[in-house]
Amino acid sequence: MELWLLLGIPLTGCLVLAVFGARGWAPEANVAFGLGTFLASCTLTRRVIIEGPLLMGHEQFFVDPFNVFLVALTAFVGWTTSMFSRPYMRIEEHPGRVNRQKLRLYHAMYQLFMTTMLCALLTNNLGLLWVAMEAATLSTVLLVSLYRTAASIEAAWKYFILCGVGIAQALFGTILLYLAAEKVFGADGSTALLWTHLNAVKEQLEPNVLSLAFVFLLVGYGTKVGLAPLHNWLPDAHAEGPTPISAVLSGLLLNVALYAVVRCKVLVEGATHSGLASHLMMGFGLLSVLLAAFFLWRQRGIVMLAFGMGGPVADFAALLHMTVHSLTKSAIFFAVGHACQKAGTQVMDNIRGLIVISPTVGWGLMIGTLAILGMPPFGVFTSEFLIVTTAMRDHPWATPILLLALAIAFAAIFRRVQAMVFGETQLNALPHSPALVPVFAHLSLVSMLGVYIPPALATWYQLAAALIG
Amino acid sequence: MQLAWTSQLIDLGAAVLLLTSFAMLSQRRILSLVNLYAWQGAVLSMSTAAVAYTSGQHHLYLSAALSLILKVIVLPWILHRLIRRLNVRWDTEPLLNIPTTMLVGILLVVFAFALSQPIAQLSTSIARSTLGIAMAVVMLSFLMMITRRKAISQVIGFLAMENGLFFAAISATHGMPMIVELGVALDVLVGTLILGVFFFQIREQFDSLDLQHLEKLKEE
Known part of the structure; x- marks a missing residue:
C-alpha cells in the first residue's frame, strides 16, 4: 500500500x-x-x-x-x-x-x-532498473535545454548521447547477467532477473560471465555517476540547466546510479569470490577523485572508492557520505542558483560580493562550501575521516593519493567561492524573495550528522552496510 | 551436421545484420541510412521469429511483432518526416574517411568475435554462434556514432546500437523477460521523439544540424 x-x-x-x-x-x-x-x-x-x-x-x-x-x-x-x-x-x-x-x-x-x-x-528486477534509469535520463534531457540557449542545447545533447551510449553498455551487462542467471534457473527466465532470486543463488553463477557483465555495468552506470573518464557530460549539464534540475541531478540521480552499481557488485562479488569488482570500483573511484580535484568538480568518486574497499566501516562511511553529500550539494546549488539570478549570469567570474547584497545567500554558499570540502563539524568530515582511516588500514597506497586530491580540491574550490562571496559587488536585488529555508535546513541537518548521528539512523546504516557486505 | 532450416535462417539473419551495419558505416546519404535501418529492423524481427519457432518461446513472437512495428514502421517513419522537415540529405565528410573506417570496422569485428568466444560457449541458446555478430554490430554502430558529424546520423547509429543489443539478447539468451523488453522499446520510442524535438531546437539555434557548431563548451 x-x-x-x-x-x-x-x-x-x-x-x-x-x-x-x-x-x-x-x-x-x-x-x-x-x-x-x-x-x-x-x-x-x-x-x-x-x-x-x-x-x-x-x-x-x-x-x-x-x-x-x-x-x-x-x-x-x-x-x-x-x-x-x-x-x-x-x-x-x-x-x-x-x-x-x-x-x-x-x-x-x-x-x-x-x-x-x-x-x-x-x-x-534488474531489467526494470535499467529501464527506469534510462527513463530518468530521458525525462531530464529536455529540462537541461529548457532555456534554449546554444550552450544549454549543446549540454543537453552531450548529456543525452553520452548517457545513452553509457546506458547501452549497462544494458549489455544486464543481458550477460541474464545469460548467467538463465543457466541456473533453466529456460523459464521470468524470475531470472529478480535481484532477490539472483542473490540467493549467486554462488552458482558463472564467474567469467559475471566478471565481464560487471565491467559493462560499471562503465554503463558509471557514466551516470560521472566517473572518470566518462564524466564529460556532467559539468555542462549541471551548469546550463535550471538550478533545481542541477540539484536533483547531482544530488539524487547520481545516488541512484551508484545504487545500481552496488546492487550488481553484491552479485558479482558472491559469484567470483575475487576482489575484481572491488578493485575496479576502487580504481575508478580514485581516478575520479583525482581528476575531480584538478578540474574543479566534485562527485561520487570517493563513495565509489569506499564501496570498493568494502567492509562494515567503509560501507557505513559511504552511506553516510551519500546522505550528507546529497544534502550539502543541493544546498550549494540552491545558494548558487539565487546568486546566478542576482548576477543574471551563470559565469562564476561575474559573480562577486554576494555577502554585501544578500548576506543570507552569501553565508549559505560559504557554509555549504566549507561543508562539502570536508571541514569539521559537518557530516562530510565524519564520512571522509572514516573513509581515509579505512584506506590507511586496508590499502595504505591509496591514502596519499586520496589526501592529495582532497587538499587540491579544497584549495581550488575555496579560492573560487571566496571570490564569489566577498569583494566588490554590482548585483541587483531580486523581484521575489529567495527560498532560503531549504538551504539552511539541509546545512543544519549536515552539521547535525557531523556531531551526532541518531542511534536509529546509525543502526539503519549498519543494517544497510551489512546487506551490501 | 546438417543444420535445421531455422538455424540457417538465423545465421543468414545475423550475416545480413552485419552487412547492413557495414553498409551504414559507408553510407553518407541520410535517407539511405534510414532505409538501411528499416532493413535491419526487418531482419531482426525475422530472426526473432525464427528463434521463437525453434525454441518454442511464445513470448518471442510478441517481441518480433513489436520490433516489426517499432523498427520497420514507426521509427523510420518518424525519421523520414524529420528529414523532410529539416531538409538534410547528405552527411558531411566524416571525421575518418570511409575506407579507413571500414578497415577499423573489420578490426572491431575480429575483436568482437574474440571477446564473445568464451561466453558463446556457455550459452544454451540455439543462436549462440551469432553472439559475436551481435557484439560486432554494437561496436560498428558505436564507431559510426563517433565518426559522424550530423546529429541525425549519430542518432541512427544509436538506434542501430540498440538493434545490436536486442540481437545479443535474442541470440545469447531467449530474449529478456517481456516486461523488460516492453520497457526498453518504450524508452527507445520516447528517446527518438525527444530527439526529434531536439533537432528542431538545434536547427533553430545554429541553423544547421552539423555538430561542429556544438563545440563551444569544450574549450572552457
Whole structure:
C-alpha cells in the first residue's frame, strides 16, 4: 500500500501538472506532491524498520534497509528542491526566458523524474532498473535545454548521447547477467532477473560471465555517476540547466546510479569470490577523485572508492557520505542558483560580493562550501575521516593519493567561492524573495550528522552496510 | 551436421545484420541510412521469429511483432518526416574517411568475435554462434556514432546500437523477460521523439544540424 502511494503520488503529480502545469498555482502543487511523496516514503520506512525487508507486487518490488534509506533521502531532497524551485522558477519566468508552456513541461517532467528514480530504487528486477534509469535520463534531457540557449542545447545533447551510449553498455551487462542467471534457473527466465532470486543463488553463477557483465555495468552506470573518464557530460549539464534540475541531478540521480552499481557488485562479488569488482570500483573511484580535484568538480568518486574497499566501516562511511553529500550539494546549488539570478549570469567570474547584497545567500554558499570540502563539524568530515582511516588500514597506497586530491580540491574550490562571496559587488536585488529555508535546513541537518548521528539512523546504516557486505 | 532450416535462417539473419551495419558505416546519404535501418529492423524481427519457432518461446513472437512495428514502421517513419522537415540529405565528410573506417570496422569485428568466444560457449541458446555478430554490430554502430558529424546520423547509429543489443539478447539468451523488453522499446520510442524535438531546437539555434557548431563548451 505504502509502495503504491509512494510511486503513485509523483505519477499523479506528473499527469496533473502535465495538464495544469501552466497555471499560477503549479509551483505550489509541485511542492505539495513533493511533500506527499516524502510522507509516503516515511511510512514505508517505518514499515520496513518494523517488519524488515518486504517483497511486493509479484516480487517485482523489493524494499530493504539499503534502498529504503535512499528512497527516504530521494523523497526528502525532491521535496526541498521543489520548495526551492517555487520562487526560483517564478523569478525565471519574469525576464521572458521561460514561458508558461515551458513551465508546464518543467513541472510535469520534474514529477516524472521523481517517479522514475523511485521506481529504479524500489524495483527488484534488474531489467526494470535499467529501464527506469534510462527513463530518468530521458525525462531530464529536455529540462537541461529548457532555456534554449546554444550552450544549454549543446549540454543537453552531450548529456543525452553520452548517457545513452553509457546506458547501452549497462544494458549489455544486464543481458550477460541474464545469460548467467538463465543457466541456473533453466529456460523459464521470468524470475531470472529478480535481484532477490539472483542473490540467493549467486554462488552458482558463472564467474567469467559475471566478471565481464560487471565491467559493462560499471562503465554503463558509471557514466551516470560521472566517473572518470566518462564524466564529460556532467559539468555542462549541471551548469546550463535550471538550478533545481542541477540539484536533483547531482544530488539524487547520481545516488541512484551508484545504487545500481552496488546492487550488481553484491552479485558479482558472491559469484567470483575475487576482489575484481572491488578493485575496479576502487580504481575508478580514485581516478575520479583525482581528476575531480584538478578540474574543479566534485562527485561520487570517493563513495565509489569506499564501496570498493568494502567492509562494515567503509560501507557505513559511504552511506553516510551519500546522505550528507546529497544534502550539502543541493544546498550549494540552491545558494548558487539565487546568486546566478542576482548576477543574471551563470559565469562564476561575474559573480562577486554576494555577502554585501544578500548576506543570507552569501553565508549559505560559504557554509555549504566549507561543508562539502570536508571541514569539521559537518557530516562530510565524519564520512571522509572514516573513509581515509579505512584506506590507511586496508590499502595504505591509496591514502596519499586520496589526501592529495582532497587538499587540491579544497584549495581550488575555496579560492573560487571566496571570490564569489566577498569583494566588490554590482548585483541587483531580486523581484521575489529567495527560498532560503531549504538551504539552511539541509546545512543544519549536515552539521547535525557531523556531531551526532541518531542511534536509529546509525543502526539503519549498519543494517544497510551489512546487506551490501 | 546438417543444420535445421531455422538455424540457417538465423545465421543468414545475423550475416545480413552485419552487412547492413557495414553498409551504414559507408553510407553518407541520410535517407539511405534510414532505409538501411528499416532493413535491419526487418531482419531482426525475422530472426526473432525464427528463434521463437525453434525454441518454442511464445513470448518471442510478441517481441518480433513489436520490433516489426517499432523498427520497420514507426521509427523510420518518424525519421523520414524529420528529414523532410529539416531538409538534410547528405552527411558531411566524416571525421575518418570511409575506407579507413571500414578497415577499423573489420578490426572491431575480429575483436568482437574474440571477446564473445568464451561466453558463446556457455550459452544454451540455439543462436549462440551469432553472439559475436551481435557484439560486432554494437561496436560498428558505436564507431559510426563517433565518426559522424550530423546529429541525425549519430542518432541512427544509436538506434542501430540498440538493434545490436536486442540481437545479443535474442541470440545469447531467449530474449529478456517481456516486461523488460516492453520497457526498453518504450524508452527507445520516447528517446527518438525527444530527439526529434531536439533537432528542431538545434536547427533553430545554429541553423544547421552539423555538430561542429556544438563545440563551444569544450574549450572552457
